[in-house]
Amino acid sequence: MIDRFPWVKWLVLWLCVVLPPAMGQTIPSPEAVLGFQPGADFRVARWEQIVDYFYKVGSLSDRVRVETIGRTTEGHPYILAVIAAPRVLDDLETYKAIQRKISHPNELEPGEKDEFLDQAKTVVLITCSIHSNEIGASQMALELLYELATRYEERVLEILDNVILLLVPSANPDGIDKEIDWYEQSLGKPWEGQGMPWLYQKYCGHDNNRDWFMLTQKETQILTRVLYQEWYPCVLYDIHQMGNQGSRFFVPPFYDPINPNVDPLIHESLKMIGGHMATDLAAAGKTGVITNAIFDNWWQGGNRTTPYRHNIIGILTEAASPRFASPLFQPREELSGLERGLPRYTPQVNYAAPWEGGWWRPRDVVEYEKIAVYSLLTLAARYRDQLNRNYLSLGEKAIQLGNEDPPFAYLIPPDQQDFPTAFHMVRILQEGGVQVSLTEKPFTVDGNEYPAGTYVIFAAQPYRNYILDLLEPQYYPDRPLYPGGPAEPPYDVAGWTLSMQMGVNAIPVEAPFTVPAQPLDSVSLPAGRIQGEGSLLISPNTSNNDFIVLNRAWKQGIPAFTLQAEWAAPDRKYPVGSLVYAPAPGHQDGLEGWIKELGLAVRRIPADPGRFPDQLRLKSLKQPRAALYQPWTANVDEGWTRFVLEQFEFDYTTVHNADLRAGGLRRRFDAVILPDVTLQALLNGRDAALTAPEYTGGLGEEGITRLQEFVEQGGSLLCLDSSTAFAIRFFDLPVRNVLEGVGRDKFYCPGSILRINLDPTRPLAYGMRTRAAAYFVHSQAFEIANTGSRNEVGVKIGPPAIPATYDKTLTLLSGWIRGEELIQGQAAVVSVTYGQGQVILYGFRVQHRAQPHGTFRLLFNGLLSSGQNGGK
Numbered sequence: 001m002i003d004r005f006p007w008v009k010w011l012v013l014w015l016c017v018v019l020p021p022a023m024g025q026t027i028p029s030p031e032a033v034l035g036f037q038p039g040a041d042f043r044v045a046r047w048e049q050i051v052d053y054f055y056k057v058g059s060l061s062d063r064v065r066v067e068t069i070g071r072t073t074e075g076h077p078y079i080l081a082v083i084a085a086p087r088v089l090d091d092l093e094t095y096k097a098i099q100r101k102i103s104h105p106n107e108l109e110p111g112e113k114d115e116f117l118d119q120a121k122t123v124v125l126i127t128c129s130i131h132s133n134e135i136g137a138s139q140m141a142l143e144l145l146y147e148l149a150t151r152y153e154e155r156v157l158e159i160l161d162n163v164i165l166l167l168v169p170s171a172n173p174d175g176i177d178k179e180i181d182w183y184e185q186s187l188g189k190p191w192e193g194q195g196m197p198w199l200y201q202k203y204c205g206h207d208n209n210r211d212w213f214m215l216t217q218k219e220t221q222i223l224t225r226v227l228y229q230e231w232y233p234c235v236l237y238d239i240h241q242m243g244n245q246g247s248r249f250f251v252p253p254f255y256d257p258i259n260p261n262v263d264p265l266i267h268e269s270l271k272m273i274g275g276h277m278a279t280d281l282a283a284a285g286k287t288g289v290i291t292n293a294i295f296d297n298w299w300q301g302g303n304r305t306t307p308y309r310h311n312i313i314g315i316l317t318e319a320a321s322p323r324f325a326s327p328l329f330q331p332r333e334e335l336s337g338l339e340r341g342l343p344r345y346t347p348q349v350n351y352a353a354p355w356e357g358g359w360w361r362p363r364d365v366v367e368y369e370k371i372a373v374y375s376l377l378t379l380a381a382r383y384r385d386q387l388n389r390n391y392l393s394l395g396e397k398a399i400q401l402g403n404e405d406p407p408f409a410y411l412i413p414p415d416q417q418d419f420p421t422a423f424h425m426v427r428i429l430q431e432g433g434v435q436v437s438l439t440e441k442p443f444t445v446d447g448n449e450y451p452a453g454t455y456v457i458f459a460a461q462p463y464r465n466y467i468l469d470l471l472e473p474q475y476y477p478d479r480p481l482y483p484g485g486p487a488e489p490p491y492d493v494a495g496w497t498l499s500m501q502m503g504v505n506a507i508p509v510e511a512p513f514t515v516p517a518q519p520l521d522s523v524s525l526p527a528g529r530i531q532g533e534g535s536l537l538i539s540p541n542t543s544n545n546d547f548i549v550l551n552r553a554w555k556q557g558i559p560a561f562t563l564q565a566e567w568a569a570p571d572r573k574y575p576v577g578s579l580v581y582a583p584a585p586g587h588q589d590g591l592e593g594w595i596k597e598l599g600l601a602v603r604r605i606p607a608d609p610g611r612f613p614d615q616l617r618l619k620s621l622k623q624p625r626a627a628l629y630q631p632w633t634a635n636v637d638e639g640w641t642r643f644v645l646e647q648f649e650f651d652y653t654t655v656h657n658a659d660l661r662a663g664g665l666r667r668r669f670d671a672v673i674l675p676d677v678t679l680q681a682l683l684n685g686r687d688a689a690l691t692a693p694e695y696t697g698g699l700g701e702e703g704i705t706r707l708q709e710f711v712e713q714g715g716s717l718l719c720l721d722s723s724t725a726f727a728i729r730f731f732d733l734p735v736r737n738v739l740e741g742v743g744r745d746k747f748y749c750p751g752s753i754l755r756i757n758l759d760p761t762r763p764l765a766y767g768m769r770t771r772a773a774a775y776f777v778h779s780q781a782f783e784i785a786n787t788g789s790r791n792e793v794g795v796k797i798g799p800p801a802i803p804a805t806y807d808k809t810l811t812l813l814s815g816w817i818r819g820e821e822l823i824q825g826q827a828a829v830v831s832v833t834y835g836q837g838q839v840i841l842y843g844f845r846v847q848h849r850a851q852p853h854g855t856f857r858l859l860f861n862g863l864l865s866s867g868q869n870g871g872k
């Protein structure tokens, strides 16, 4: 039935509901509460003010319900406002159930489809300011909430009647106040509005929008639950800001290339919504709107891109940034085009009305974004039926393809090198909405036998594209900037295959098959096993969880040892590098409890008190005193390194430039880790025009000398990726990076997975197989120049040891590489003795974004080896 007089209904509602509170308490505008309009120059609402305002509106409006849906990494409330017509809000559980059904058509009963499509609203999730320095959207959200809660204009009523809006005013609440504190002390200074010296998300800063399949951070986990366990929205809109050198506002569609695991219907829907937004912006007289540029649709891992593989239309807009909350004046002649999509700053089909320069204010960002939001919501209201039908049909198509086209499933058997890590992958797949099943009996598929306890990921499920996109290799197209020219950089990385990164054996099934397997509602790590009798415990040390046990053992004072020669137990051989614990009787239960909790398989060995069996060749392991260098340049890799160390319960001390310059390092530390930092940033840090005086500068000459002394006296310097350039240069190492100075016409590898070969008899590769997958992001490859020498001040250097090399033939496993012959067979990881100590060069990202669990061990083993130079 067509509602011909919707205003009557609303008038009645207004009289019944709004009028009485209006006499008591009306909903105040953001301006009335804050004392300034959202987006006013130099003014920003803090997180507490945003939360208070949202809850106030929630308590006064029957169109708004506000919930705290979790606590952030640093303990702040993470809030979500559900906005819809009052009668919809009264029945949210019904609407959630409908969303579950239309996103999972396999769960529909016959005849339910049209009924549910008829009842369904368009569920739209909007996330603001995940990047906390892109502050505009969090401020815009206040005004949007107020208008949707109080206005009676047709546009608002149409939205409320047809849409359920899930509004997240900040997807990184921890960062907002940090940014405001830093901004306020910068006002009037040369560095006004410049970036902070630290990360706005505790561990990953800007990479908080690179975490959407790995799900390492609390904020990602909270919203992932909303997306794939609770609300199943049809459209997601993630609001960002970009640089300010040219265009003012990016809306979809995106730039090439596209990913084969994103359905064409998603791409077309992006054009529909982006076109609607661009039209509404133009009608409102806004210029500088660009489409089909900069941001491509290849990569997944972002807030808008991972949902594509879940049949959700993910929208991104990017507004030009003022200097945080300070306005910016930009003359026309200073504006420029872009490498991708706007070669010259002139009108063209994807940039019809160039912005002509002038003042660019935070309020401009708020206004552009608000127009885009209303445009999306209006379209979502009017095309409710079409959007939901398409959403449902994408789920149906995925199930059909999973039944007809290979791969039909992925199998993850329990006999893995590192089963707890394989389980970790299963768990994050499940959190990402994937249905996981478990077999209870052995079975045969494709001619191979698999044991009971094998996890089966059937492809015939609504999120098939997600499964394939995480477990298949990526083949990024070779894209030159122009024919025969240098490589055109992708927006983010080119390859990410999760099973490769995590060192997990996930086997695709190529022929149709059936196997009895139990679908799991939740997954839990099977308890570890302890065999045999005795007071010693031996672990083959092939799981990353071994490091958690080892770190806990050290903290409890339980003696730990590493096996120096292979030892044969009745049932298996324990390789060099296996871990042996000798707990006092009071510690045995605790230690065995951790082993069970962490899913390890361990054997007890009888031993006389104070004496080890003769056949065990053991070396005592000391806990390394580790320092992690944190530059004042908000280094994301430092944050990820810190996160990974904490996840595996390593103790460490954060050190800054002043600590390294002060010296006396050897008394305090056994190892210093330099995360991926460029030589320039290490030496000089940030410029005085860009930051407060106490955060300028880098290591300087003093820091270099102190680090040289530290290693000469027995310390270990662990250099990750680009910081290897520092060590090669200042430690006279007989090592050369073969990629130094090589242009992107000759070599290019922007985030891909490469095969490396390892020597597991070397301490750095203990517990690894002879092959692994390495994450390479504009990384390094080393040629060893000679076998060892003394430098001019008499320090003995080398010879280098090479625990890992890039494969000689099959280098690329997933992603994109140009010029692979330049690195084939070259060293990927090198350790070089320097005086009493050692320098370890990690040529690739062993811990990139906390994803490559398969190579974390190289870093952990580096720390362990450094503890042996005389730690506590």
Ligand SMILES: [Zn+2]
Residues within 6 Å of the ligand: 131, 134, 240, 241
């Ligand atoms: Zn952003």
